Amino acid sequence: MTDAPRRFFIVAGEQSGDVLGAGLIRALTKRYPQARFEGVTGPLMREAGCETRADIEELSLFGISEVIGEIPRLLRLRRRLFERVVENAPDAFIGIDAPAFNTGLEMRVRARGITTVHYVCPTAWAWRQGRTKNIRKAVDLLLAIFPFEEAFFRRFDIPVTFVGHPLANELPLHPDSASARRALELDGDAPLLGLLPGSRRSEVSRLGPVFIETARWLRARHPELRFVAPMATPAVRALFEAQIARAGADMDIRLVDGRSREIMRAADVLLLASGTATLEALLAKTPMVVAYKLSPMNYAIARVFNLIKTEHVSMPNLLAKRALVPECLQQQARVSVIGPEVDRLLESQAARAAQTDAFAGIHQQLALDADERAADAVAQLLEAR
DSSP: SSSOOOEEEEEEEEHHHHHHHHHHHHHHHOOOOEEEEEEEHHHHHHHHTTEEEEEEEGGGOSHHHHHHHHHHHHHHHHHHHHHHHHHHHEEEEEEEEEEHHHHHHHHHHTTTTOEEEEEEEOOOBBOOOGGGGHHHHHHHEEEEHHHHHHHHHHEEEEEEEEEHHHHHHHHHSOOOOOHHHHHHOSSSSSSSEEEOOSSSHHHHHHHHHHHHHHHHHHHHHHHTTTTEEHHHSHHHHHHHHHHHHHHHHHSSSEEEEOOHHHHHHOOSEEEEESSSSHHHHHHHHHEEEEOOOOOHHHHHHHTTTOOOOSSSOOOOHHTTSSOOOOOOEGGOSEEEEEHHHHHHHHHHHHHHHHHHHHHHHHHOOOOOOOHHHHHHHHHHHHTTT
């Protein structure tokens, strides 16, 4: 080991990147007690000891129109960060997620002889596989959080190490449904369906009405069934409330601000939008039906250009490498398809167990202490140089 303190420049995108960055900083500090950290940070990374060169909120953008409007500012930010990295010459540059921002920066930094690591693989395994060419030029090491990513990127001669998923260590292997119901003040005996139509208005605009009508269809068959829906933001809540009012739904759907993980543990079955929530639901060991609808334009583009490269879209099915949970996509995201799938889970203990038994095995596969394994991989990379 060198006697000089190790220096790391870390660029995290999104709040999830702040969580990963903070865990990695703490683990690296165990190995390098005098290490210095700086970069694009959130509150958790700052608390872990990382100096701020820009706030993580500057990279937290959603939607094409929002990103396009911010391109000049983002390019200025990337240029400023590049100049700082070159001037400071850290032992390693670590990009966390945000591949649209980080990959180009990593390419330029690596060209200057600085070791680069990217934490959270870009989803080139799902769509736009051509990105692997730039990824190979951009990184000395990829840190994968899902096991299937390791084999995929090795096909393109990209150095990659599977470290596990931090959330799998954070969430218990055996969740307590009863305590979640008590915390939410929900009936401990009534069957409960969790509705998660998405965390963005665009998702809820397409899935909300279908979920509400599915709830009505299920209530007709299960009068005792109760419904609860976590709302990601005030804007999402306002939209979903308006959809319920327009539908004239003759049932009570309880809306809760946030607390999605508690609701996942409390529910008997979940109906949810495809996305990161499906992984959280898997770790909560709650049976689920997944639905999703792209906008007509985006769906047409995906079909014409054959952009989707995977047989499944939900994380449980990708991890299981089979159709473990029902996926109701595009034209199949309608009451006549979704309703019977949810009904089957409500009615059949065997159907629920078929999912939850597999979920437990996947949870154990992901719970590898990702913070420590990621730090080990970075340290091994540096010590080999």
